[in-house]
Amino acid sequence: MYFHLQNLINPIEQDEPDPAAANALQEGLGGQFGEMRTMMQYLFQSINFRGPSAKPYKDLIQGIGTEEISHVELIGTTIARLLDGAPGYHGRKGDPIDKPGLDGATPLSIALDHGNIHHYLVGAQGALPVDAAGNPWLGSYVYNSGNLVLDLLYNLMLESTGRLQKCRLYEMTDNKTARSTIAYLIVRDQAHENAYAKALETLGVNWKGTLPIPKTNAERFPEVKRLVDLGLQGKQFSFDLGDQSEAGKIFQGMSPSGDGTQLDASEQAPAGVPIEIAVERPEEFSPxxxxxxxxxxxxxxxxxxxxxxxxxxxxxxx
Structure with a gap:
C-alpha cells in the first residue's frame, strides 16, 4: 500500500515564470532518463521481484521507487510554477491583465513563441508527460529483466545519466525556481547511484570497471554544495510505515562516491514542506x-x- 503525505519532498524557491526553463525541465520529467522512468522502472522491478532471500535488494529498489514518486511530484510542480500566470505580467496578479480578453488583451500570447505551446494549449500552464521535444513518455523505457545484477547495472546507468542531464539543465537556466529543484535532484541522483553501486559491490560486481560514473563536479553549483554539505547524497529513506525494510543491510558503510562519507539508511522519510495549491488562472479558465x-x-x-x-x-x- 502507498500513502501520501501532503508535503513536497523539497522546497521550491520563488522566482519569475520562465516557460523556456519549464520546457527544458520536461526532459527531466518525461524524457528517457527522467523521473517518470525511474519511478516506473523501480516500482515494476520491486513488484516483479523474485527471491525471498534477496529481500534487502527488493526493499532498496522499492524505497527508491517510492521516493521517485515524490520526485515526479516535485519536478511537475516546479514546471507548473515556471508556467504559472500569464507571463505578460511576470507572475504578479492584478487587474486588468488577469482578466481574459479585457480591452483586447491576449494574456496567453507568449505561448506562441516561448517554450512548448502545449503547456498552455493542452496543459493549462502545467506539466505534461512528455520530454523537452514534446514526445510522449513511453513505457518501453522501463527495463526490468528480472535478473538482479542486470537490473542494478541498468539502474546505476539510469541514475548516472539522469544526473548528467540535470547538470546540463542547471547550466541552461539561472531561474531560482528551476535551480532549486534541479540541484536537489542532482544530489538525490547521486544518493541513488551510491545505493545501486553499493548493492552491486555486495554482489561482487566490479561496477567501477564495468560502468564508470561520469565526473560532473556538480558541487561547484552553490545550491548543490549546500545539500552535499548536509550529507544528503549519503542518505537513503525507507518510506516504510511498517518498519520492515531491510535496505539498511545494503546501504551502509563508506560511500561508493569515494568522498569519505558514511551511508545512512536510518531515516524513514525527509520532513518535506507543505504543498501550496496554485492560484486560479482565469486566462486558462482553470479550474x-x-x-x-x-x-x-x-x-x-x-x-x-x-x-x-x-x-x-x-x-x-x-
Missing part, C-alpha cells in the same frame, strides 16, 4: 468553477472530513 460548483466542492470536502473524523477521530490542533 473554471462557478459559484454552484464551488458550493458543491465545499460540501463534498465537508462530507469527506466528517468521514475522516468518524473513522480516525478529530485531528489535534495542539
Amino acid at each position: 473554471g468553477a462557478d459559484k454552484d460548483l464551488i458550493a458543491l466542492i465545499e460540501a463534498t470536502a465537508a462530507m469527506e472530513m466528517a468521514d475522516i473524523d468518524a473513522t480516525f477521530g478529530k485531528l489535534s490542533t495542539d
Whole structure:
C-alpha cells in the first residue's frame, strides 16, 4: 500500500515564470532518463521481484521507487510554477491583465513563441508527460529483466545519466525556481547511484570497471554544495510505515562516491514542506468553477472530513 503525505519532498524557491526553463525541465520529467522512468522502472522491478532471500535488494529498489514518486511530484510542480500566470505580467496578479480578453488583451500570447505551446494549449500552464521535444513518455523505457545484477547495472546507468542531464539543465537556466529543484535532484541522483553501486559491490560486481560514473563536479553549483554539505547524497529513506525494510543491510558503510562519507539508511522519510495549491488562472479558465460548483466542492470536502473524523477521530490542533 502507498500513502501520501501532503508535503513536497523539497522546497521550491520563488522566482519569475520562465516557460523556456519549464520546457527544458520536461526532459527531466518525461524524457528517457527522467523521473517518470525511474519511478516506473523501480516500482515494476520491486513488484516483479523474485527471491525471498534477496529481500534487502527488493526493499532498496522499492524505497527508491517510492521516493521517485515524490520526485515526479516535485519536478511537475516546479514546471507548473515556471508556467504559472500569464507571463505578460511576470507572475504578479492584478487587474486588468488577469482578466481574459479585457480591452483586447491576449494574456496567453507568449505561448506562441516561448517554450512548448502545449503547456498552455493542452496543459493549462502545467506539466505534461512528455520530454523537452514534446514526445510522449513511453513505457518501453522501463527495463526490468528480472535478473538482479542486470537490473542494478541498468539502474546505476539510469541514475548516472539522469544526473548528467540535470547538470546540463542547471547550466541552461539561472531561474531560482528551476535551480532549486534541479540541484536537489542532482544530489538525490547521486544518493541513488551510491545505493545501486553499493548493492552491486555486495554482489561482487566490479561496477567501477564495468560502468564508470561520469565526473560532473556538480558541487561547484552553490545550491548543490549546500545539500552535499548536509550529507544528503549519503542518505537513503525507507518510506516504510511498517518498519520492515531491510535496505539498511545494503546501504551502509563508506560511500561508493569515494568522498569519505558514511551511508545512512536510518531515516524513514525527509520532513518535506507543505504543498501550496496554485492560484486560479482565469486566462486558462482553470479550474473554471462557478459559484454552484464551488458550493458543491465545499460540501463534498465537508462530507469527506466528517468521514475522516468518524473513522480516525478529530485531528489535534495542539
